[in-house]
Amino acid sequence: MADVPIVVGINRTQDGSLAVAVGESGMYGLQKDRVTRRKGHWGRLGDLPDSYLPALPQLKEPVDLVVESYSCDTEMEHASAYHGEMRETLSLGRGAPVALISHHLAHLYGAFYPSPFGHAAGLVIDAQGSRVRDFTERVELPPGTDGELLEVASFYRCARGRIECVAKQLWDGDWARPAGLGAFYALLTSALWPGEGDEEKVMGLAAYGDADALGLPDLDVRSHEVHIPAAWMEAFGAATGYEPGGEEFRRAANLAAAGQRAFERALTRLAGWLHDRTGLDALVFAGGAALNVPANGRLLRESPFREVFVPPSPHAGGTAIGCALYGLITCLGVESRFRWTDDFLGPDPDAGAVEAAVRALPDGLYAERPGDLVEEVAALLASGRVVGLHQGRGESGPRGLGHRSILADPRRPGMRDYVNREVKGREWFRPLAPVVPADQAGRYFEIDRPAPFRQYAALVRPAYRELLPAVTHADGTAALQTAERGTTPFLYALLAAWQRRTGVPVLVNTSLSGPGEPLAETPEHAVELLRTTGLHALAMPPYLIRRRDEPRLDT
Numbered sequence: 381m382a383d384v385p386i387v388v389g390i391n392r393t394q395d396g397s398l399a400v401a402v403g404e405s406g407m408y409g410l411q412k413d414r415v416t417r418r419k420g421h422w423g424r425l426g427d428l429p430d431s432y433l434p435a436l437p438q439l440k441e442p443v444d445l446v447v448e449s450y451s452c453d454t455e456m457e458h459a460s461a462y463h464g465e466m467r468e469t470l471s472l473g474r475g476a477p478v479a480l481i482s483h484h485l486a487h488l489y490g491a492f493y494p495s496p497f498g499h500a501a502g503l504v505i506d507a508q509g510s511r512v513r514d515f516t517e518r519v520e521l522p523p524g525t526d527g528e529l530l531e532v533a534s535f536y537r538c539a540r541g542r543i544e545c546v547a548k549q550l551w552d553g554d555w556a557r558p559a560g561l562g563a564f565y566a567l568l569t570s571a572l573w574p575g576e577g578d579e580e581k582v583m584g585l586a587a588y589g590d591a592d593a594l595g596l597p598d599l600d601v602r603s604h605e606v607h608i609p610a611a612w613m614e615a616f617g618a619a620t621g622y623e624p625g626g627e628e629f630r631r632a633a634n635l636a637a638a639g640q641r642a643f644e645r646a647l648t649r650l651a652g653w654l655h656d657r658t659g660l661d662a663l664v665f666a667g668g669a670a671l672n673v674p675a676n677g678r679l680l681r682e683s684p685f686r687e688v689f690v691p692p693s694p695h696a697g698g699t700a701i702g703c704a705l706y707g708l709i710t711c712l713g714v715e716s717r718f719r720w721t722d723d724f725l726g727p728d729p730d731a732g733a734v735e736a737a738v739r740a741l742p743d744g745l746y747a748e749r750p751g752d753l754v755e756e757v758a759a760l761l762a763s764g765r766v767v768g769l770h771q772g773r774g775e776s777g778p779r780g781l782g783h784r785s786i787l788a789d790p791r792r793p794g795m796r797d798y799v800n801r802e803v804k805g806r807e808w809f810r811p812l813a814p815v816v817p818a819d820q821a822g823r824y825f826e827i828d829r830p831a832p833f834r835q836y837a838a839l840v841r842p843a844y845r846e847l848l849p850a851v852t853h854a855d856g857t858a859a860l861q862t863a864e865r866g867t868t869p870f871l872y873a874l875l876a877a878w879q880r881r882t883g884v885p886v887l888v889n890t891s892l893s894g895p896g897e898p899l900a901e902t903p904e905h906a907v908e909l910l911r912t913t914g915l916h917a918l919a920m921p922p923y924l925i926r927r928r929d930e931p932r933l934d935t
Contacts, residue, residue: 802914
């Protein structure tokens with residue numbers, strides 16, 4: 381092993397991703413879809429040479445260990461081919477091992493070890509993870525447990541240096557008899573939008589429905605297990621999908637509202653069971669279910685845990701970081717100092733790439749180099765313009781948090797409709813998120829802690845809901861992000877300049893992405909977004925890129 385160990389973590393599942401741990405504190409993380417531009421792109425053969433190696437020069441250094449995570453899909457059958465690809469692509473030292481980690485354990489390592497806690501309960505929930513026969517952790521299961529069963533929820537007692545799984549919910553994978561909270565929300569989503577990946581639509585739509593209208597029951601929660609009553613399966617079967625208006629919209633919104641409430645109530649009960657079992661005051665929560673921002677807000681307000689931490693990439697894409705940390709900490713015995721202080725883990729910025737993108741601007745765009753870029757952007761926002769922000773290392777998680785962001789004025793009543801329609805190309809009911817300096821968040825929102833990763837929904841204080849219509853959802857909540865000077869200095873300075881102009885330290889901050897796309901990773905991606913959507917300008921320090929023919933300001 382070299383003086384500075386390098387461990388590569390690879391997620392072979394949905395939201396394919398790779399992470400590189402460099403020594404005790406260095407970490408890089410890249411989701412495959414940032415390169416391929418196919419949102420949620422699965423990990424497959426060819427990813428290393430085609431997607432990751434060109435983007436991450438760290439992969440050209442000698443690698444001490446590779447740790448992989450598969451879910452239950454057939455990719456595990458191709459392990460020998462993957463290993464051959466690794467030997468051909470990476471500089472693996474002689475005898476450098478390749479280790480495996482099961483799916484939920486990878487989620488946990490990516491949440492607990494970089495968390496602020498020394499001890500915590502751990503909760504991992506998704507639709508399905510690894511099979512029992514593929515577990516890489518010690519779990520007490522009844523004798524004769526079928527090795528083909530799938531983990532759908534895992535419960536842990538965590539300390540640095542010791543992880544103990546106290547329980548798991550298992551499922552046989554038969555979608556005629558689904559089980560678990562993740563499967564429930566997947567079925568709810570597909571009943572409204574066939575296919576995968578539309579859970580955020582359900583969360584947004586739920587605020588417009590009546591959770592009591594359909595008379596649906598709570599989920600059946602038995603200790604650490606969630607079971608789905610027959611009434612819900614009947615409701616899913618009878619659902620006709622989302623339609624944009626009239627009675628069809630009301631039915632869809634009512635189903636979304638009932639499902640969201642049932643999800644939140646069941647999650648809170650699971651958290652209560654885990655608190656009783658562990659006696660710990662802090663909780664780390666990961667898995668695809670932890671992307672449910674309204675439910676996370678309810679955990680903060682109603683669970684018995686005093687502290688709840690959700691990492692910025694709790695979904696499958698974040699398991700590559702868990703893989704790398706498992707290799708560093710458990711396999712190599714190196715104490716990791718990496719912590720989730722920010723989510724800017726993407727490839728190192730290339731100043732030459734910014735210059736090249738500016739030189740190659742297409743017709744209709746032009747670049748300026750303002751003496752004070754922060755003040756210039758604040759002035760554009762005050763005029764009602766919508767501005768993209770692309771700077772530094774990209775976010776590893778799915779949300780733009782100040783390096784790949786779209787910014788706008790939250791005081792304008794028409795701003796949400798404009799951004800959803802002209803920039804994001806999505807449904808009108810989708811909420812926009814606010815960003816506010818951490819030390820002023822409590823004045824405008826009912827929250828008493830930092831929320832740097834937009835992982836919790838907080839109530840907008842009633843006195844400010846009319847002032848902030850673009851970020852106040854129908855239920856009075858907002859998916860809040862707090863900003864700190866030390867982690868997002870440009871964004872923090874922009875909020876200060878904005879407050880000097882308007883008296884309000886709150887901006888709209890949504891992810892820098894177009895219709896159905898992942899975050900804009902490169903300068904070229906960001907420029908193309910400016911060219912093809914309703915953005916008015918793009919800040920790409922030190923440049924401000926403008927349009928000669930601006931979209932109409934009607935916000």
